[in-house]
Amino acid sequence: MIASIPQSQAFRKTYAAYVSLFFIFLIAPLVVVAVFSFNDSLFPSLPWQGFTLDWFLSDGGGRTGLFHDDKLLGSIGISMVVAVFVALLSVLVALSNAFLFERNEFPGKQFLYTLMLIPLVIPGVILGISVLIFSSNIANGAEDLWGWDLNFLRPGLLLIVLGQFSFISTICTLIISARLRKFDQALEEAALNLGASRFDVLWTITLPWLRPALIGAAIVAFLMSFENFNTTLVLVGSDAPLTITMFDRMREGSTPVLNAVSLLLMVASGGLALLSVFVQRKESDG
Template sequence: MIPSLPRPAWLRASTVIYALVFFAFLFLPLLVVAVFAFNDAPYPAPPWRGATLDWFLGSAGTGKALGRQGLFADQALLGSLWTSVVVAGWVTVLSVLVGTANAFLIERTQFRGKQALSLLMLAPLVIPGVILGISILAFTSRIANLADDLYGLELEFLRPGLPLVVLGQFSYIVSIATLTITARLKRFDVTLEDAAYNLGASRAAVFTTITLPYLQPALIGTAAISFLMSFENFNTTLMLVGSDAPLTVMMYGRMREGATPVLNAVSLFLMGASALLALTLLRGAKAANSHPKP
């Protein structure tokens, strides 16, 4: 249909209904979680029993909060939250750095087997997270056992724990980082670099003043995607985690023991933090795009 022509009433109505149903499907569960994070009841579901902040600030001490340990008083939960932040930070740094190197390797060099290598980089994206985690665990455990048997070396970083969690998440998140940065690099006009070289600029100067500013929006977006994907990962993390459990594994264990509105409070806190992070990164990307091009 030509956009300038008037649409029939039934089509306009169906479009509005579809949009309402779609957004309700997306946001209604989040709204329910947010509301019942303040429910004055020991369960995270209807009916509504009144408003309270116990599930955020309760200290399981005396008074109304007796038996209610809120999010900000739960040291185990806060520790798992910090563990997830640390893991996501390492995964983000590694994914951005290696993804950038991969992008330049794919776009700026020619060698035999380049197409095959490009396809292999995408392989982790089609492997289920559980299978990926089990495969990494079996491979690294075999290497650690072999080193222990032959040389008496105890390679703890190859045992279940945070280094292995970082390695497992990085193994597939770096593929997404590579695709994102490569897509940006494809649109780069290499004649800008050639002109700078002709004017006597060094490789380092060209990269830092021309190439890197152009890639900055993609790098910011890649960092955001990598951090959030690492933070919310569960399948691969569950297979590789040791004694220090990230937040997703901790929440899974709490759910098995019996859900409380503390988990709703955690979810609301993460929704707010994710929204703040997204807005901050969007402003950064917008500022980077608004800079005059070289």
């Protein structure tokens, strides 16, 4: 709705009702999950049996809380390791991509840029299958020809990182490129004219300008990696990240401990999002 265009009262009320229903639709499932993580029942559903912290803290009595569930905690640790590596790798490659596409002109630039965007429109399962087939063919070929056993090319954490990186790096590239596009290159030219080296210019001028985008891209990459399911499901090995572990638990029969995990993830994700907003606001105020 454009504020400068006069609107009837009925239209404004209808628009406000639509916006309210939209946010209720988004928030209601999260509220339900959070509430039932404190339900004193073996099932994450009505009726309400009373308030309890057992699904977080219990270590006996037929209930195992989140903080005593070694398998869930282990899967959270695996997801964090994968997400950190994906975020670091994606941001480093995205930074290089941003400079390549924003600062250079070369034959085939538009084709390469389009090629970089393709992973965003390919389903995650297809990406995972493609990575798995490609790596398996290399591993099988090396074993047949030279007798090399390249286990790191089999389903496992490395392939999960590579599979997630294949599309998350594209999103990071778009975030960093948008920030770099606004940069005034005259600042770099002035520093070079004053005798600074290209590394000094990059380290003291360009990268500080890109800091909000780098932090934002890293947070987005971390969260997308942590919650990824489709690509991870195809590439997972013996060490299962959190999303796969939760999926297996759901098939066995859900308990409120999964609600507790979901609540923990909501709080952590919200905290990272607020951190990103705080950093960008601080940089803009500075």
